[in-house]
Amino acid sequence: MEPVSELEPLISSFDLAAGYLDWARFGPLSPAVRAELHADAELLGTGRAAGTEMVAARVEEARELVAQLLGLPTDEVVLQPSTTHGLAQAMFGLEGTVIVPARDFPSVRVTAHRAADARGVLTVREIDPADGIVTAEAVADALDDSVTAVALSLVDFRTGALADLAALRDAVGDRLLIIDAIQAFGVVDPDWTLADVITGNGYKWLRAGRGTGFARFSPAARARIAPVLSGISGMVGDASVLGIPSARDGAAAYSVAPSDPLAAARLATSVREILDAGVADVAAEVRARAADVIALADRYDIPVITPRDAHAGIIALAPRDPSALAAALANHGVTVTARGTTVRVSAHVGTGADTLHLLGDAFADAATSGRVVAAEYGRDSVEADLPAIITIDLPDDDPAQLADAVFEEVAHAEIEEPEVAHAEFAESEVAHAELDEAEVEHAVIDEADEHDRAGDERRDEIVITVVDES
């Protein structure tokens, strides 16, 4: 009998409708997370001490499981409301110079600048490597003796590039390496011991909902990052202690207020799901599904920004016509993040063939929707559902010159290649004109309009309707 893959229970727990490819933005909650949340909420509704304590214990359980997934001691992990809270704990306690990528998510950049402005003991040095993809070389080039820390996302939210943690560690030496792990934790399997600060949240790839943040502070990080944002949950003693208590030992110091046990329960449940499946296998499967997205993009000639040999679940596309692609994806019920000129597609282990089919169909539609496939002369009205209408002036009075004039105008109009592939002017004198086959796919000049053209009421423009081939 074939051994059943350890991944199977995780894969089959993806119970949402086909078409969801936006895990990098938000991960719809797993059934186990939903069930656990309901159960713990019921316990918190009883008012019984045993129930409250049972749920409160989820905080410690979540810390232990996060530490286990990171392969690190539990006392180096502290729960946080979010990734950005974890980054703030690190940045506000830093001195010296921190290097951050100029195009990283604002949680990294902005938090560093806020900390620098607030305390006046930190300088921020931004680096902007080619395509916004951070390499160890780019970091090494920016280092000098003033640099005390380097902070970046392990998986870039925009390009999907997976940074080389080992190479970065080599480059930074014994300076602090601060990693925003939200797009990586649970779906990438690096040696996490290489990073001094690791912070993330479970609401994307872990499917745990918001509020499920965490942070790791290594012994080196704890020695060099002052717990300036330490609050009541990060102090020694309880509320009866007067004066200013010292911060707790370990990562627990970097905490403002007690954690939400319901959030901790969601985090614990989701991390357990990954541990049960095996993070290495999860990571391999996520890479494979993302590679499926790349293969589809290649088939439809959509440029891929993401490095093909260094990615996790995010694939960033730079389509020639982003709005046409975004519209086609929406029409096919495919959920992605479309931002400016790029479309970010993010796949998870549960991304099935049905979802990839929808994606392929959308890509196929977008491949044809931007082409001029029909040119109609002098139409008064065009159907409202056409994707685009381009109106060009008809410059020549001579019917024999019409076709050439049309194509000349088409060539100058702002339409992307390949616009028009074949021209056919049925039953008209211009049908005999020599047309460039590579330019127009199908051009129709209807008889009524020809009549107009021959008479006094000759129209002085031609309407090119851009329509779907299907």
Ligand SMILES: Cc1ncc(COP(=O)(O)O)c(C=O)c1O
């Ligand atoms: C790289 C990166 N960092 C941080 C965040 C924000 O995370 P949080 O809401 O946990 O602070 C995001 C959200 O998209 C992100 O992509």
